[in-house]
Amino acid sequence: MDRSDIRQRRVEEVDLMLTNARLRDELEPYRDESIDPSVSRMSLQDENEYLASMLAWEKAPALPIASWFSPVLELPSPDLLDDEELSSLLLVTVEKLYSARVILRYTDHLSDRDLYKIIYRDILPCCEKKVELPGKFLEWRCMEDTDVWLRFYADAIERRRFQEEFEVELPPSETPMHKRQLPGN
Numbered sequence: 001m002d003r004s005d006i007r008q009r010r011v012e013e014v015d016l017m018l019t020n021a022r023l024r025d026e027l028e029p030y031r032d033e034s035i036d037p038s039v040s041r042m043s044l045q046d047e048n049e050y051l052a053s054m055l056a057w058e059k060a061p062a063l064p065i066a067s068w069f070s071p072v073l074e075l076p077s078p079d080l081l082d083d084e085e086l087s088s089l090l091l092v093t094v095e096k097l098y099s100a101r102v103i104l105r106y107t108d109h110l111s112d113r114d115l116y117k118i119i120y121r122d123i124l125p126c127c128e129k130k131v132e133l134p135g136k137f138l139e140w141r142c143m144e145d146t147d148v149w150l151r152f153y154a155d156a157i158e159r160r161r162f163q164e165e166f167e168v169e170l171p172p173s174e175t176p177m178h179k180r181q182l183p184g185n
Helices: 003-030 037-041 044-059 083-099 112-123 146-153 156-166
Strands: 062-064 102-105 127-129 138-141
Touching: 003 044, 083 102, 083 112, 102 112, 146 156
Parallel strands: 102 138
Antiparallel strands: 062 127
16 A cells, blocks of 8 residues: 555545534434444444434424425325226336335235225325435335234244244234235335
């Protein structure tokens, strides 16, 4: 390693330290027990990414997800759509949600109409923080309860662990009725 490489490394390390100090200063008004104490065991680069994501979270506005779009994403009532219209609109809507960094999980047990209703009734009106960070998504789990997860999504090991931990009778394991390839899954 020659002198210019060493000098460049020092400059990069100083930049990381300055960025770290700035991020810590900006986070000070929000500081509470949510800042993970393990942050001190991270590399400076990783710590800065962590602190930047926390700062983005703190500063992000909480808005109805429908308002994340321009114009606001408004869907027709599911009662006004026939099955073909609804399925077509569902595909477009799922793509739009993904473009706004919303990923839908655990949807294969739902019919198109049921999934559309969840988006219409639960997801779009829900106020969430809109955090703009590369690679970060809001994950929406489309399950009503643990029973659905155990029935359709938990593998044999997860089911056995759940049964041992809670000492309950498990629902029968089933294959979901609707296999979907959604963006981000």
